[in-house]
Amino acid sequence: MTTNPVTLSQSSAEVRPIARPAGRLDTPRIALLVLLGAILLGGASLLYLNLAATVATSSTRLQELSKERRMLEWQRTEKAGDLARLANPQRLEQRANELGYRAPRAFTYVTVSPEVAAALDHRLLATPPAESGATETPGGWTNLQQQFQRWLAR
Amino acid sequence: MTPLDRQTQRRLALIFSVFGGFALVLALRLGYWQLMPHADLQAADSAAKLQPGQIKAGRGAIYDRTGLLLAGDVAEFIVAADLRAVTNAADVAAKLSPLVGRPADELRAGLEAKDGRTYTRLARNLNEATANQVRDAKLPGILVETEAKRVYPMGSTAAHVLGFVAADGKAYTGVEEYYDNALRGEDGTWGGALLVDPTRFRAPRDGFDLVLTIDANIQRMTERELSKAVEAQDAAGGSAIVMDPKTGAILAMASVPTYDPNRFATTPPDRFENPVISKLYEPGSVLKAVTLAAALEEGVASLNTSYDDVGYMRVGGVTIWDWDRVAHGRVDMRTMMRLSLNVGAVHLVQMLGPERFYKHLRDFGFGAPTGIDLTGEVGGLIRDYKSQGWGDLDLATNAFGQGMAATPIQVITAMAAIANGGRLVQPYVVQQIRQGDRVIKDTRPIAVRQVVSPQNIPAMHEALVGVVEQAVRASVPGYTIGGKTGSSQIPTDKGYDDELTIASFAGFGPVADPQVVILVKVDKPVHRQLGSEVAAPFFGVLARQVFDYLGVPPDNVRLAAENRKPKPGGDTQ
Structure with a gap:
């Protein structure tokens, strides 16, 4: 009959850890790690919040600028609308009639040779604007002056 | 477990006290903002809520072939109210009445609506000067909004060719309806009032302009x-x-x-049809x-x-x-x-x-x-x-x-x-589709x-x-x-x-x-x-x-x- 040379008390003693590892975490270290983690987490959160705030602020600014641009576009359209109203043929016609203008009864087309056309162009270009005659009817005083000058020249 | 030495205990207590103090301050501040009434904030909040997450694209304009504007968007100023923020309707109505030119009784009735609404529009079609006066009055709960309004500066000129756009933004008849997709553009998105995700931002694309063959x-x-x-x-x-x-x-x-497309609302509907084509x-x-x-x-x-x-x-x-x-x-x-x-x-x-x-x-x-x-x-x-x-x-x-x-x-x-x-x-009636000075399409x-x-x-x-x-x-x-x-x-x-x-x-x-x-x-x-x-x-x-x-x-x-x-x-x- 064989007998077990190892007693129960001896085997128990062998499986139980006898000593802690050198770098074991004691309570102060755990607290310190928790604190470090909290600081890191807080920092990251702050960074994220800061970024989010910056984006939100930029977004708001972008929105404001966009609104401003839209307002300017609307103002531009309003001006273009004013221009269209002023240039409306119906209004111009009415205004011209008020000023005594009438539509011409007929247009007269004159055919000229290219040489004559060139000569006419040359003369027109050479004529100073004051002498070429304004499209507007001269005022009463100007008219009187012109008549006086013509009378003197006679 | 090894007991902490006294110095470490003191340090930890100090750190936790500091953090605890911060937490307490934050909690109290949160409670203050959450529980205390703030009329100004409510108004700002409702104003923010009124702005949709979408950015409306501008509708394109329509020109004749000489470059005269036939249709375009201008700003329409609207006075609205956040009814939750209006504390004294009678006072607000009395102050608002001379500014917007509506009787105070009517305004008050609108402000005291009992049908559960939290928002109502009080006056529209206001000019910019009036809108600024209302803003400057800083009446509680009163908001000034801007919206695009379609105008036809030449009145009834080419009305049947143009068609019109109703207040809801829907286009009816004419080139307004036929070219609605080109004129409308594409709305953009903000990604919410507090945008934290820039990838959700999409800029709007304004509608294209049309140049007609009409002179x-x-x-x-x-x-x-x-x-x-x-x-x-x-x-x-x-x-x-x-x-x-x-x-x-x-x-x-x-x-x-x-008809005059600026006054489509008061026009008999049978006049909208273009007899030339219909x-x-x-x-x-x-x-x-x-x-x-x-x-x-x-x-x-x-x-x-x-x-x-x-x-x-x-x-x-x-x-x-x-x-x-x-x-x-x-x-x-x-x-x-x-x-x-x-x-x-x-x-x-x-x-x-x-x-x-x-x-x-x-x-x-x-x-x-x-x-x-x-x-x-x-x-x-x-x-x-x-x-x-x-x-x-x-x-x-x-x-x-x-x-x-x-x-x-x-x-x-x-x-x-x-x-x-x-x-x-x-x-054909549309000669060009343009985006600013760029010609998108020239009709051949x-x-x-x-x-x-x-x-x-x-x-x-x-x-x-x-x-x-x-x-x-x-x-x-x-x-x-x-x-x-x-x-x-x-x-x-x-x-x-x-x-x-x-x-x-x-x-x-x-x-x-x-x-x-x-x-x-x-x-x-x-x-x-x-x-x-x-x-x-x-x-x-x-x-x-x-x-x-x-x-x-x-x-x-x-x-x-x-x-x-x-x-x-x-x-x-």
């Missing part, structure tokens, strides 16, 4: 002369179109009665031009072909009369066209036969929409020989434009084909098909010039004009109306180099009924104005200029 000046001339013609005849209404026959570009398109009528004798063209194309007749005109003809048991009920004796096709004799047109279709006649009628674009870029176009009605119940009488009446239905745009497109050398062109003329051979064009022009020599009031001194009158009967439930007609004239000029083709149609004129009396004079007046405006030289001037041009391979004269 505001020619449009004005057309509208003015059409109104005069309709008023002079106490007519029910009328339409007129001016088209470039070579391209199909519409220079003017007018109808009476019309209202069918029997074109009458104008269609004889198509009948003659078909006969020339098929070689069954020439201008010298003659027949004995006894003033009437029996077809399918029914007597068809010439309009004047006079026997004209031996007449050729020039005279048939000049005097607009129905019997002669019936002779032509009988020589053609139904198959060839209806083929040409459809080739000219009748019975199908022209494809013009406007909403609401209808295709017209042709009962051809394949239709149930069709008979010889249908063929005979169709020869002179009765018993069928067409739109004015179909009639002018057919006349343009005769004017331009035989090509049927697709009419579309030639649908050749409907008259070039060798038959001189004969067609000769016949139509002869018509204007008869209908002398359509003539324009100095210019050779071609055209055809029409005085069509109006179908009713009990056959044709005995008295009322639709008087029309479709013509073009100068015949040698057509610059414009014009259709005039006057509905139910009271004093005179014939196209030569009602529509032809209007055509003459309008054509002269258009020629003057476009600088189209009279025939003698044009010929003189052409004679001076150096001939290819020859010496300059």
Whole structure:
């Protein structure tokens, strides 16, 4: 009959850890790690919040600028609308009639040779604007002056 | 567990106290913001909520071909209220009333709405100065908002071409509806009031602008002369179109009665329809031009072909009369066209036969929409020989434009084909789609098909010039004009109306180099009924104005200029 040379008390003693590892975490270290983690987490959160705030602020600014641009576009359209109203043929016609203008009864087309056309162009270009005659009817005083000058020249 | 030494305990306690203190302050601050009432914040909050997560894209503008604005968006200022933030409705209403020009009682009723609403609009269509005054008043719960408002600065000018945009942003009729996708653009997104995800931001793309082929000046001339013609005849209404026959570009398109798109809300809805593309009528004798063209194309007749005109003809048991009920004796096709004799047109279709006649009628674009870029176009009605119940009488009446239905745009497109050398062109009203100065799309003329051979064009022009020599009031001194009158009967439930007609004239000029083709149609004129009396004079007046405006030289001037041009391979004269 064989007998077990190892007693129960001896085997128990062998499986139980006898000593802690050198770098074991004691309570102060755990607290310190928790604190470090909290600081890191807080920092990251702050960074994220800061970024989010910056984006939100930029977004708001972008929105404001966009609104401003839209307002300017609307103002531009309003001006273009004013221009269209002023240039409306119906209004111009009415205004011209008020000023005594009438539509011409007929247009007269004159055919000229290219040489004559060139000569006419040359003369027109050479004529100073004051002498070429304004499209507007001269005022009463100007008219009187012109008549006086013509009378003197006679 | 090893107990902490005293120093470590103290340090930890200090750190936790600091953190705890922060937490307490944060908690108290949170409680303060959450629990305490803040009217100003509520107002700001509701203002933020009113702004949608979407950024509205601006709607494109519409210009005429000279660059005048016909439609565009401007700011509309609106005064609204966040009812939760309004603490003293009577006081707010009293202060707001003089600013917005509404009675205080009405404003107060709006502010004290008991139907559970939290938001209401109190006044709109305010100008910027008023809006600023309301803002400066800083009334609790009162908000000033801006929205786009569609305006049509030239009022009723080209209203049927433009259509309109309702307050809800939906476009109705005209180019506004047809080009809605291009004009509308694409909305953008903010990604919420507190945007933390930049990837959710999408910038809006504003709508494209449209440049029409319409010329505001020619449009004005057309509208003015059409109104005069309709008023002079106490007519029910009328339409007129001016088209470039070579391209199909519409220079003017007018109808009476019309409306102001700025006041669409108070306009009877039946006025929104564009009669030029949507209202069918029997074109009458104008269609004889198509009948003659078909006969020339098929070689069954020439201008010298003659027949004995006894003033009437029996077809399918029914007597068809010439309009004047006079026997004209031996007449050729020039005279048939000049005097607009129905019997002669019936002779032509009988020589053609139904198959060839209806083929040409459809080739000219009748019975199908022209494809013009406007909403609401209808295709017209042709009962051809394949239709149930069709008979010889249908063929005979169709020869002179009765018993069928067409739109004015179909009639002018057919006349343009005769004017331009035989090509049927697709009419269009939008010349360019633009984004700022960048041209996105430039419309090119579309030639649908050749409907008259070039060798038959001189004969067609000769016949139509002869018509204007008869209908002398359509003539324009100095210019050779071609055209055809029409005085069509109006179908009713009990056959044709005995008295009322639709008087029309479709013509073009100068015949040698057509610059414009014009259709005039006057509905139910009271004093005179014939196209030569009602529509032809209007055509003459309008054509002269258009020629003057476009600088189209009279025939003698044009010929003189052409004679001076150096001939290819020859010496300059």
